[in-house]
Amino acid sequence: xxxxxxxxxxxxxxxxxGNENVEVFKLSKIEEGEEGSLxxxxxxxxxxxxxxxxxxxAIVNKDFVPEKKITTTLxxxxxxxxxxxxxxxxxxxxxxxxxGIEQPTVISETAIIGKNLYLGAxxxxxxxxxIGDNVxxxxxxxxxxxxxxxxxxxxxxxxxxxxxTIIGNNCSIHSGAIIGAxxxxxxxxTEGHYSKIPQIGNVIIEDNVDIGAATTIDRATLGSTIIxxxxxxxxxxxxxxxxxxxxxxxxxxxxxxxxxxxxGENCKIGGQVGIVGHITIGNNVQIQAQSGIARNIADNDxxxxxxxxxxxxxxxxxxxxxxxxxxxxxxxxxxxxxxALKEEE
Numbered sequence: 001x002x003x004x005x006x007x008x009x010x011x012x013x014x015x016x017x018g019n020e021n022v023e024v025f026k027l028s029k030i031e032e033g034e035e036g037s038l039x040x041x042x043x044x045x046x047x048x049x050x051x052x053x054x055x056x057x058a059i060v061n062k063d064f065v066p067e068k069k070i071t072t073t074l075x076x077x078x079x080x081x082x083x084x085x086x087x088x089x090x091x092x093x094x095x096x097x098x099x100g101i102e103q104p105t106v107i108s109e110t111a112i113i114g115k116n117l118y119l120g121a122x123x124x125x126x127x128x129x130x131i132g133d134n135v136x137x138x139x140x141x142x143x144x145x146x147x148x149x150x151x152x153x154x155x156x157x158x159x160x161x162x163x164x165t166i167i168g169n170n171c172s173i174h175s176g177a178i179i180g181a182x183x184x185x186x187x188x189x190t191e192g193h194y195s196k197i198p199q200i201g202n203v204i205i206e207d208n209v210d211i212g213a214a215t216t217i218d219r220a221t222l223g224s225t226i227i228x229x230x231x232x233x234x235x236x237x238x239x240x241x242x243x244x245x246x247x248x249x250x251x252x253x254x255x256x257x258x259x260x261x262x263x264g265e266n267c268k269i270g271g272q273v274g275i276v277g278h279i280t281i282g283n284n285v286q287i288q289a290q291s292g293i294a295r296n297i298a299d300n301d302x303x304x305x306x307x308x309x310x311x312x313x314x315x316x317x318x319x320x321x322x323x324x325x326x327x328x329x330x331x332x333x334x335x336x337x338x339x340a341l342k343e344e345e
Contacts, residue, residue: 001025001094005057005073008038011090012059012083018073022056027091030058033072042081059083096154098136114151132169144180150207162219168207174235176214179203183218183225183241183259197221199241212237212253221259234271246283264299274306286311 006020028037030046033055040059041050050058051068062076077083098118101107105119111129120139125131129143132151137143142160150169155161159173162180173179185197201220205227211217212235217225220242227239230248238256239245245257246265255269258277263269267281270289275281282299292306302311320327 003038005075008057008059008087009075012075012077012087014059014075014077014083015062016073016075020073022073024056027088028055030055033058038087039072040080040084042079042084059087096136098138102139108145120157126163138175156213162203164202164219165205166202167205168209168229170207171205171209171211173211174213174215177211178216179205179211180219181216183221185221185241185259201225201241203227206231209233215239218259228265240277252289288314 002023002025004020005016005018005022009016009020024036024038026037028034028039030039030041030049030053033039033053035054035056037055038057039053039055041047041064042061050060050072051070053072055072057075058072059075059077059080061080062078064076099116101117101119102121104121105123107113107119107125108127108129110127111125111131113131114133114135116134117131118136120137120141122139123137123141125143126145126147128146130148132149132153134152135149136154138155138157140158141155144161144163144165146164147161148166150167150171152169153167153171155173156175158175160178161167165180180203182199185199186194187197189195199219199221201223203217203219203225206229208230209227210232212233214235215233215237217227217239218241219225223242225239225242226244228245228247231245232250234251234253236253237251240257240259242260243257245263246267248265249263249267249269251269252271254271255273255275257263257275260278261275261281263281264283264285266283267285269287270291272290273287273293275293279293279296281293281297282301284300285297286302287293287308288304288311290306291304291308294307297303304311304314
């Protein structure tokens with residue numbers, strides 16, 4: 001899709017300096033600009049690139065005054081960085097503006113579908129599914145029986161939504177995510193084997209939630225696994241059965257949360273964090289990457305390590321940890337001296 005400088009200036013309410021009819025069809029860094037690309041300049045450190053870039057259009061601040069000849073068309077705005085971000089959002093909306101129902105697809109006769117559904121090829125929608133308006137379901141998505149999906153939600157290619165899952169409005173579920181698979185529930189029997197415990201609960205995802213690619217959220221054994229409003233989950237996260245994640249909490253990739261743990265609101269959890277089951281993590285907690293959490297955490301704590309301790313305590317302890325070989329050698333030397341003195345006595 002191509003856009004002219006004039007069209008872009010109208011979107012950004014900017015002033016054109018150069019050819020208003022020049023067209024672009026891709027975005028680029030200013031130092032990597034090519035003909036047909038759009039770039040921007042906001043950081044003064046990259047100022048020299050504006051004179052050499054081959055980008056067809058560059059967004060700049062209104063106070064930018066060229067010191068050399070410029071071949072690219074400029075669009076002057078109040079804040080180039082914010083303007084470029086606005087343009088990225090607009091571009092993304094255009095790029096993802098899929099419409100219609102492709103074939104082949106399977107839609108149950110009992111499904112209730114809202115307005116403006118996009119349904120990609122080889123998608124499957126099961127019995128008694130309810131889907132809101134302006135929903136986009138990309139190719140190879142599976143929607144199980146009795147699922148509810150709110151308006152303006154997008155499920156990208158290959159997402160699997162198991163039965164009874166409830167998804168709110170304005171959610172994004174990325175490729176390969178699996179929502180509502182069985183929780184990891186097994187009980188040892190008298191024969192020394194494990195018998196599966198039926199997982200008959202569901203998953204509830206509230207409004208404005210983003211779920212990353214290949215992230216898995218298990219259904220509850222009983223009741224619901226709940227992801228509250230505004231939660232942002234990175235790629236490859238495991239959320240076990242009956243977990244609850246509070247409003248606006250963000251979690252980075254490869255974190256694992258064991259069953260029945262409750263995480264509070266506005267928490268920030270780094271990558272590769274391991275959290276045991278049946279504990280409570282308070283509100284506004286920050287957990288540093290690769291920490292192991294095995295106890296309840298109070299509100300507003302900042303923790304790190306395995307097992308996790310206070311962030312400042314961890315840093316102090318690490319100073320001593322690095323010196324352990326030296327300290328051990330010193331202690332050994334002192335022991336030898338004490339032993340020698342005792343032998344002299």
